[in-house]
Amino acid sequence: MRREQPPWVHEQRQTLGRRIRDLRVHRGHTQEAFAEMSNIDRRTFQRIEAGTSDPRYGDLLQIAVALRVSLDELLR
Structure with a gap:
């Protein structure tokens, strides 16, 4: 059974996701193209x-x- 995580964990995940998105957009890649480039399932990448x-x-x-x-x- 998975325990509920503290709110700061969720906040840090969102911060990381925004950082990844900002870097990806700055480099001019769509989510789909970037997921393929990085060899990560598109849905997994969307969730990240x-x-x-x-x-x-x-x-x-x-x-x-x-x-x-x-x-x-990346993790900054």
Whole structure:
């Protein structure tokens, strides 16, 4: 059974999702094209950007590489 997470976890997921979206848009990619570039399922990528899903470490690495940023910069 999954325990409910504290509100700050949800806020941090949303902040990360906005950061990813802003970087993606700045680079001129659609969600669909970027999901394909980063080799992540489109729906999974949509949930990451929306802040409704906890991204896996491997997904974060793939997103950082596709955005040409370090993982540290992505998670700032």
